[in-house]
Amino acid sequence: MYPAPFEYTRAESLAHALELMGEHGDEARPLAGGMSLLPLLKLRLARPAWLVDIGRLDELAGIADEDGALGIGALTRHVTVAGDAAIRDRYPMVHDAISTVGDPQVRNQGTTGGSMSHADPAGNWGPVSLAIGARMLCRSVRGERWVEAADFYVDAYTTALAPDEILARVELPAFGGSGAYLALRRRVGDFALASVAVQLTLDAQGACGAVGIGLGAVGLTPIKAAEAETAMRGNAITDELVGEAAELVYGAADPLEDVHGPVEYRRSAVRALFKRAVGIAVRRHGGEAVEMIA
Numbered sequence: 117m118y119p120a121p122f123e124y125t126r127a128e129s130l131a132h133a134l135e136l137m138g139e140h141g142d143e144a145r146p147l148a149g150g151m152s153l154l155p156l157l158k159l160r161l162a163r164p165a166w167l168v169d170i171g172r173l174d175e176l177a178g179i180a181d182e183d184g185a186l187g188i189g190a191l192t193r194h195v196t197v198a199g200d201a202a203i204r205d206r207y208p209m210v211h212d213a214i215s216t217v218g219d220p221q222v223r224n225q226g227t228t229g230g231s232m233s234h235a236d237p238a239g240n241w242g243p244v245s246l247a248i249g250a251r252m253l254c255r256s257v258r259g260e261r262w263v264e265a266a267d268f269y270v271d272a273y274t275t276a277l278a279p280d281e282i283l284a285r286v287e288l289p290a291f292g293g294s295g296a297y298l299a300l301r302r303r304v305g306d307f308a309l310a311s312v313a314v315q316l317t318l319d320a321q322g323a324c325g326a327v328g329i330g331l332g333a334v335g336l337t338p339i340k341a342a343e344a345e346t347a348m349r350g351n352a353i354t355d356e357l358v359g360e361a362a363e364l365v366y367g368a369a370d371p372l373e374d375v376h377g378p379v380e381y382r383r384s385a386v387r388a389l390f391k392r393a394v395g396i397a398v399r400r401h402g403g404e405a406v407e408m409i410a
């Protein structure tokens with residue numbers, strides 16, 4: 117199908133893009149990599165009157181150390197995130213997740229900000245940003261504000277971004293420790309049927325310090341498994357503790373039944389993935405290089 121008619125402007129700078137978004141508000145949509153928006157236009161599931169192309173704004177791309185935290189520009193392509201040495205070393209969970217987004221074409225074209233703004237419940241960035249406690253810099257002609265990941269994902273395909281706002285940058289805090297992201301997919305390149313992101317720190321005695329757990333594809337939004345985090349925090353990582361936390365993860369999952377399987381299937385999958393992800397995070401914390409297979 118062909119998209120409904122729309123006006124198109126290639127923004128020359130972020131300031132220009134914000135001006136256009138401010139002017140056209142509800143009627144406008146930013147166009148980044150186009151991996152999700154173009155199919156929506158062609159299917160006429162989205163009919164914006166104006167496309168503001170931000171796809172060539174270099175000022176929105178790149179990864180930078182920001183006093184220990186890591187800033188990722190919204191236009192940073194998945195391929196860049198997946199290949200970044202600092203991300204691989206400091207946030208292996210993010211590397212696991214982003215190096216397995218879709219296929220090489222999607223990773224070459226798709227962007228961090230586009231992925232987060234699209235807010236697909238099965239998207240890889242959702243659980244990761246919740247587990248790590250990322251925050252998003254939202255900008256408009258009215259100014260800028262930071263939104264915590266926990267407040268960013270409002271509903272399926274819906275975020276806290278106002279109609280005139282552009283997601284400019286994402287900040288990953290200096291969480292420390294290690295982590296892992298695991299997903300269940302029918303085939304390589306498919307969206308996840310269930311996914312788990314875990315980031316944790318351990319003290320010298322093996323007790324869990326800080327911990328973040330995000331679940332994907334088991335609800336209308338990515339889910340922060342807060343009760344499981346509380347159960348783990350301050351306690352030694354034993355099979356018993358992980359089993360107990362896994363039951364809380366199972367309880368936090370709230371999937372819908374679909375063609376891929378019943379509710380019970382996804383909840384059981386996320387429980388099993390969680391146990392494996394904790395095991396990998398602990399091994400990585402101990403210095404073991406555990407590579408994921410896409």
Ligand code: FAD
Nearest residue numbers: 148149150151152153218226227229230231233239240283
């Ligand atoms: P676009 O398609 O350009 O935009 C998507 C939406 O976000 C639009 O509504 C647009 O207006 C808005 N937007 C874009 N940038 C901004 C911004 N900076 N601020 C505000 N709004 C913005 N994703 C996964 O996570 N896991 C997968 O396994 C996966 N598999 C895929 C397989 C295929 C075949 C395809 C086509 C996509 C897949 N994706 C997957 C989605 C992919 O990650 C896309 O890159 C992403 O969803 C959108 O990024 P984009 O830059 O292409 O955004």
